[in-house]
Amino acid sequence: SYELTQPPSVSVSPGQTARITCTGDALPKQYAYWYQQKPGQAPVLLIYKDSERPSGIPERFSGSSAGTTVTLTISGVQAEDEADYYCQSADNNGTYYVFGIGTKVTVL
Amino acid sequence: EVQLVESGGGLVKPGGSLRLSCAASGFPFSSYDMNWVRQAPGKGLEWVSSISSTSSDVYYGDSVKGRFTISRDNAKSSLYLQMNSLRAEDTAIYYCVRAFFVGAIIGGWFDPWGQGTLVTVSS
Numbered sequence: 001s002y003e004l005t006q007p008p009s010v011s012v013s014p015g016q017t018a019r020i021t022c023t024g025d026a027l028p029k030q031y032a033y034w035y036q037q038k039p040g041q042a043p044v045l046l047i048y049k050d051s052e053r054p055s056g057i058p059e060r061f062s063g064s065s066a067g068t069t070v071t072l073t074i075s076g077v078q079a080e081d082e083a084d085y086y087c088q089s090a091d092n093n094g095t096y097y098v099f100g101i102g103t104k105v106t107v108l
Numbered sequence: 109e110v111q112l113v114e115s116g117g118g119l120v121k122p123g124g125s126l127r128l129s130c131a132a133s134g135f136p137f138s139s140y141d142m143n144w145v146r147q148a149p150g151k152g153l154e155w156v157s158s159i160s161s162t163s164s165d166v167y168y169g170d171s172v173k174g175r176f177t178i179s180r181d182n183a184k185s186s187l188y189l190q191m192n193s194l195r196a197e198d199t200a201i202y203y204c205v206r207a208f209f210v211g212a213i214i215g216g217w218f219d220p221w222g223q224g225t226l227v228t229v230s231s
Binding site for chain 1 (some may be wrong): 152167170
């Protein structure tokens with residue numbers, strides 16, 4: 001079945017830039033979305049339609065897309081950004097949703 | 109304020125059944141497709157099922173197909189998940205999520221998420 005590939009972990013120092021990639025064969029056809037999940041909390045939408053940011057999400061979060069890879073960029077990382085980040089999309093035929101395994105971002 | 113509140117979780121024996129409910133408020137429920145997403149303890153997110161705004165189309169993940177049934181009652185702004193033949197691997201927090209349409213029932217994004225209800229399948 002279709003899978004989205006994310007790195008399991010990313011470490012970054014405060015104020016630096018973190019980039020999380022998500023790769024999938026259907027990404028040129030299907031939009032990708034990003035969610036942030038902190039311990040004990042429900043996920044929160046960060047990015048929709050590859051690069052759009054919902055109201056209330058800080059500008060330091062941005063998304064981009066290039067072929068089969070989408071990227072979530074966190075610019076000027078803050079301690080509060082330490083969390084799990086998931087990409088989400090759909091298969092080529094639009095019959096099921098899929099999530100990446102999640103990337104744990106650690107702020108050093 | 110948009111709110112999704114799940115209920116109905118609990119401890120159930122393998123092979124048993126459970127019905128989850130989700131009460132929606134703060135938005136026109138009948139205009140949105142809805143979904144269930146689950147998360148096993150310490151694991152990632154897994155999509156479970158989708159239902160279109162009019163209940164005309166339903167979709168299921170392979171791991172629950174034939175055992176779970178999604179439904180909704182637009183008059184009550186409520187979403188349901190009937191879970192039968194439960195297995196230990198169904199143990200998870202089950203989230204109710206609103207979906208945004210992008211031209212197909214499957215393909216949009218989820219926002220917001222409820223706080224979830226915990227289902228534990230154990231003897």
